[in-house]
Amino acid sequence: MKLGDGIFGREIVPWLAVVFWIAVVLLVLVELVGASFGDAVEGFIQGAFGGRRFAYLMATLSRATLIVGMALSVMLSFRAGLFNIGGEGQLVAGGLVAALVGIFLPGPPLLVLAVSILAAMAAGAAWAMLGGLLQLYVGVPLLVGSLLLNYPIRYFASYLVAHPFRDVPSGMVQSHLVPMETWLPFFPGTRLDIGILFILVAGISAIAYSYTTVHGYQSRLNGLSPDFAKTVGLPVDRLALQTLAMSGAIAGLVGAVAVFGIHHRYIDGSLVQPLYAWTGIIAVLLVGMIPWLVPLSGFFFAAIQTGAAGMERTAGVPKEIALVVQAAIILFVASRVSGALLASSDRKTDGGSDA
Amino acid sequence: MLDLLFDTSFAASVPRFVTPILLAALGGALCERAGVFNIALEGFLLAGAFAAVLGSYFTGSATAGALAAMVGGIAMGLVFAEFNLRRGGDSIVVSIAINLLAAGLTTYLLRAVFDVAGAFSDPAIVGFKGINIPVIGSIPWIGHVLSGQSILFYIAVAVVPLMHLFLARHRLGLRMRAAGENPQALAAGGVNPKRVQLWALVGCGALCGLGGAQLSIANVNLFVENMSAGRGWIAVVAVLLTRGRPWPLFAIALIFGVVDSLSFRVQGLGMPQQFTDVMPYLATLIVLTALSWWRKRNPA
Numbered sequence: 001m002k003l004g005d006g007i008f009g010r011e012i013v014p015w016l017a018v019v020f021w022i023a024v025v026l027l028v029l030v031e032l033v034g035a036s037f038g039d040a041v042e043g044f045i046q047g048a049f050g051g052r053r054f055a056y057l058m059a060t061l062s063r064a065t066l067i068v069g070m071a072l073s074v075m076l077s078f079r080a081g082l083f084n085i086g087g088e089g090q091l092v093a094g095g096l097v098a099a100l101v102g103i104f105l106p107g108p109p110l111l112v113l114a115v116s117i118l119a120a121m122a123a124g125a126a127w128a129m130l131g132g133l134l135q136l137y138v139g140v141p142l143l144v145g146s147l148l149l150n151y152p153i154r155y156f157a158s159y160l161v162a163h164p165f166r167d168v169p170s171g172m173v174q175s176h177l178v179p180m181e182t183w184l185p186f187f188p189g190t191r192l193d194i195g196i197l198f199i200l201v202a203g204i205s206a207i208a209y210s211y212t213t214v215h216g217y218q219s220r221l222n223g224l225s226p227d228f229a230k231t232v233g234l235p236v237d238r239l240a241l242q243t244l245a246m247s248g249a250i251a252g253l254v255g256a257v258a259v260f261g262i263h264h265r266y267i268d269g270s271l272v273q274p275l276y277a278w279t280g281i282i283a284v285l286l287v288g289m290i291p292w293l294v295p296l297s298g299f300f301f302a303a304i305q306t307g308a309a310g311m312e313r314t315a316g317v318p319k320e321i322a323l324v325v326q327a328a329i330i331l332f333v334a335s336r337v338s339g340a341l342l343a344s345s346d347r348k349t350d351g352g353s354d355a
Numbered sequence: 356m357l358d359l360l361f362d363t364s365f366a367a368s369v370p371r372f373v374t375p376i377l378l379a380a381l382g383g384a385l386c387e388r389a390g391v392f393n394i395a396l397e398g399f400l401l402a403g404a405f406a407a408v409l410g411s412y413f414t415g416s417a418t419a420g421a422l423a424a425m426v427g428g429i430a431m432g433l434v435f436a437e438f439n440l441r442r443g444g445d446s447i448v449v450s451i452a453i454n455l456l457a458a459g460l461t462t463y464l465l466r467a468v469f470d471v472a473g474a475f476s477d478p479a480i481v482g483f484k485g486i487n488i489p490v491i492g493s494i495p496w497i498g499h500v501l502s503g504q505s506i507l508f509y510i511a512v513a514v515v516p517l518m519h520l521f522l523a524r525h526r527l528g529l530r531m532r533a534a535g536e537n538p539q540a541l542a543a544g545g546v547n548p549k550r551v552q553l554w555a556l557v558g559c560g561a562l563c564g565l566g567g568a569q570l571s572i573a574n575v576n577l578f579v580e581n582m583s584a585g586r587g588w589i590a591v592v593a594v595l596l597t598r599g600r601p602w603p604l605f606a607i608a609l610i611f612g613v614v615d616s617l618s619f620r621v622q623g624l625g626m627p628q629q630f631t632d633v634m635p636y637l638a639t640l641i642v643l644t645a646l647s648w649w650r651k652r653n654p655a
Contacts, residue, residue, distance in 0.1 A: 033467045083447065139647040143394070143447070144592055148643065151585065151636035159629035278455060285448050318466040323459025330452040331434070335444025 018332040025328045029321050039315035047310010048303040058192040060299070060306040062262060063274070068298035069199040069254035070280025072206050077128075077247040078289055079210065081223030082240055086131050086146030088277035089153045090248040093127040094120035094255025096157040099266035100165065102178030102259065109181035116182070117198075117256045124252020125245040127153060132244040136237050158268045173268035184261040195261035202250050207291045209246075219243045251277070275323075279305070282326060285334045301326060365620050366499035370508045371574050372619070373612030375400065375583075377511045378566030379590035380604050381518055382428075382559035387599030388522060389555035390535035390548070395435060395450035396594075397587025398457030399560055402427040403567020405461040408480055408578040409468070417483045421507065421568045428564025431457060432556035440549045440556075454587075462580050476577030483507060483573040505573035507565055512605075514562065519601045531555050563587070586615075589639050596646050607642070614638040 030040050049057045070087050077084035098120035105112050131146035158173070167176045184193040210216040219239050222229040230236050255271060263270055279301050286300075287293035308322035379396045386393035403424040410416075410423025431453055438444040438452075462472075469475045485503035492502030521528040530551045533541040538548035570586075571578050589611050597603040618634035 029463065029467075032464075085451075134644065134647075138644050139651040140643055141595065144588075144595060144643065145640075147588060148592070148636055148640045152633055152640070155629040155633035155636075159627055162629065163627060275455075278451070281451060282455070285451075318463050318472075320459045320462040320466070323455055324463055327452045327456035327459060330448065330455070331438045331444065334448045334452070335438045335442045 021332055022325065022328050026321070026325060029324060030315075030317055033317055035311075035315040035317045040311045040317050043311040043314030043317075044307035045310075047313065048307030050310075053191075055191060056306060056310065058190055060302050061192055061196065063306060064295075064299040064302035065196040065199050065261075066254055066258055066274075066276045067279045067283055067302050068295050069202065069257065070251060070277050071283040071294045071298050072199070072203050072280075072291075073247045073250035073254065074277075074281050075284045075289055075291065075294060076206055076210070076219075076243055076250070078284060079223050080219040080240065080243040081226060082132070082243060082247075083141075083143040084128060084131060084146045084244060084247055085143060085281065086128065086149050087247075087251050087280060088272060089146075089150035090124040090127045090251035091255045091258075091271050091277055092150075092153050092157050093248075094124040094252025095259050095271050096153075096160065096255070096266050097123040097252070098256035098259045099175050099178060100160075102182055103165070103176050103265075109179060112179070113182045113260060116178075116260070117253065120256035120259075121249040121252040124248040124250070124255065126248070128244040128248025128251070129241055132241045136240065154272055157266065161266050161268050167265070174263075175266040177265045178260065180264075182260060183264055184257070193261035195257035198253060198257050202253055203291075203295070206246070206250065210291070215239075215242070274305075279326070282330045282334075285330060362620070363496065363499045365616060366496050367503060368616040368619060369500055369613055370504045371569070372615035373608055374505070374508045374511045374569040374573070375566040375586050376590050376593065376611050376615070377605065377608035378507070378514070378569065379563045379587055380593040380608050381511070381514050381601065382562030382566070383590055383594035384518065384597070384599035384601060384604055385531065385555040385558045385562070386552075387594050388535045389531040389552045390538060391435075391439070391552050391555055391559075392446040393435060393450060393556070393559060394447065394591050395431065395453035395457075395587075396559075396563055396590045397583050397585070398450075398454040399428050399431045399563035400567045400570070400583040400587045400590075401457040401461055401581065402431045403564030404571035404582050405464065405567070405578055406564065407568035407572045408475065409464075411482070411572050411576075412469075412477060412480050415479065415481050417481050417572055420481070420572045421483075421565060424564040424568035424572075425561040426564070428560035428562070428567065429557050430560070431563075432558075432560030436553045436556045440552055458581060461578070465578065465580065472580075474577055474579040476575075480572065480576045482576040483568075505569060507569045507573055510565065511569075515601045515605045522601070527551070527554060566590075585636060589635060592639050592643050596643060610642065611635060611639060 027037065030037055047056050048060050051057065051059075070091065073090070074084060074087050098116045101116040101119045102112060105115060127149060128146070131142055131149050134140040134145040135142040161175045162173045165175050167174055184195050186193055210220060218229070218234050219242075222234060222236055222239050226236065229239075254276070258271060259266060280298070283297040283301050284294060286297045304325060305319075305322045308317070308319040311317040311321065312319040379400050382399065383393060383396050406427025407420040407424035411420030414420070434456070435449055435453055439446050439449045465475055466472055483505035486506060486509070488502040492498045522532060530541060530546055531554070534548040534551040534555075541548045541551070567583065570582055593604055593607040593611065596607055615635045618631040622628060622631045
């Protein structure tokens with residue numbers, strides 16, 4: 001076969017196959033609801049990138065901000081060989097604490113905002129470290145420990161805004177608004193809040209940390225070869241906890257950005273239902289954990305989600321098509337690229353405990 | 356609180372909560388023993404629950420619903436096999452994708468096929484009736500547990516010893532364990548480990564499918580978005596804790612099932628719903644922590 005030969009051919013053919021299969025999945029799903037494919041495509045592009053004064057593009061960027069933030073959070077853990085899939089809980093912890101501090105702390109708005117964000121980061125970090133402590137001192141594998149920790153915090157937050165801190169007159173299960181002066185402002189002339197800058201700073205710091213500091217190097221080393229790291233005398237337990245703390249702090253920051261930039265309060269389910277944390281995980285996996293590509297893949301998935309909402313508006317295609325397509329992309333793409341990267345960490349079910 | 360345990364409606368509800376977790380966990384046990392790291396049980400269960408409603412609605416038969424559920428679960432198992440076994444995708448990545456796939460696809464089809472969002476209930480969905488066992492049914496309390504349950508509960512309980520025997524005696528069962536413990540030796544013996552693992556995934560899909568059917572056409576007669584609600588994850592924990600051995604798995608599933616039904620029962624006692632909702636997860640976390648701690652202290 002001529003096509004399969006050559007430097008590019010070897011790579012291009014399988015990727016074309018991936019694109020082909022995903023297109024097939026899309027076509028079948030759209031056909032199933034009897035929608036017009038042209039309308040669907042138009043709705044998708046409008047929904048992801050269009051709108052009056054690019055309102056939908058702003059929505060995509062705003063969603064991408066949160067997804068990229070969550071992606072950065074898990075990337076730090078994954079690269080250190082830590083299967084922290086509890087980002088959702090850390091995100092909720094951050095969002096909840098940010099809202100409560102924002103509502104109840106008196107003082108100048110900027111100070112309140114700063115304290116809220118720091119408190120949210122601390123809350124996210126604490127929740128992430130809890131999973132790490134369970135693995136290190138009790139022997140609960142991080143993979144399941146971190147996942148199960150999602151549930152208590154989610155229900156606890158739900159309880160707090162359903163009962164003690166509920167904004168009763170609003171009729172919704174949500175907290176009161178944080179003071180208007182603390183809301184993150186929009187970029188001039190747009191409907192996009194400046195939360196994206198926080199994530200940008202966090203992302204640059206995370207990458208700089210990972211590649212320019214000794215600690216970041218050791219942490220990655222620990223991920224690539226835990227045995228080697230242990231043998232050369234690195235404090236692997238402490239490294240793991242510190243990495244988890246950073247990971248959780250970023251997730252907490254994302255929660256705070258969502259609260260002060262988008263919702264201006266804690267709304268029950270608002271951080272869980274859009275699956276920000278899970279989308280962040282797949283955004284990282286899609287690009288094989290290569291940091292520079294994470295913003296692109298985060299934006300890509302955000303566009304799929306807002307585009308799907310557009311398809312629903314114009315062509316009547318249920319927006320859940322986004323989830324199916326995302327899953328298909330991960331299945332086809334990640335099974336090609338990220339297997340080797342993840343392979344180093346222990347996979348035996350009882351293995352995680354004897355660290 | 357204590358008299359609650361002797362309440363007959365509580366007794367009757369325990370198996371309803373045990374069954375889905377037990378079936379999913381038994382399916383997960385097959386994978387675990389065959390060396391397939393499958394943490395997509397949540398997605399398998401959800402696919403089963405939806406397929407059960409689909410099958411039951413269009414045929415008017417609960418049995419057909421259960422068969423459809425098995426097909427739905429097996430379909431997920433085949434997707435897993437294709438991307439993990441054949442294409443070599445990482446098992447955790449494939450699992451996460453399958454969980455998303457099941458959540459998306461069931462919700463999408465709910466709207467595409469039935470044109471409803473959130474939940475679908477219809478008189479045309481025929482569910483399983485309870486089976487009354489003559490003598491046992493009249494024993495106080497115990498009778499309510501053992502009698503009047505759906506056929507799926509009895510199947511689930513029967514699978515426990517059957518799987519034990521299967522893994523201990525049957526040729527395929529032994530090969531599955533070999534695939535899990537020493538795939539090279541199995542390959543040297545002329546058996547392709549991946550083929551054996553494929554069967555484990557098929558079996559897992561079928562069992563999880565039945566578990567999903569218990570959720571959607573035995574406990575209730577409807578499908579709700581994301582109705583597996585974390586039970587697949589609890590089953591994953593049960594598998595990890597027992598390393599996929601059927602009898603201990605049964606015990607763990609019983610504990611989780613009892614907590615699940617307790618939390619359901621105390622909802623009526625004026626406790627905030629969030630506290631009762633979180634109970635199964637907390638119980639899972641506590642059992643997981645306690646057993647892990649014990650194992651760390653007493654290495655085998």
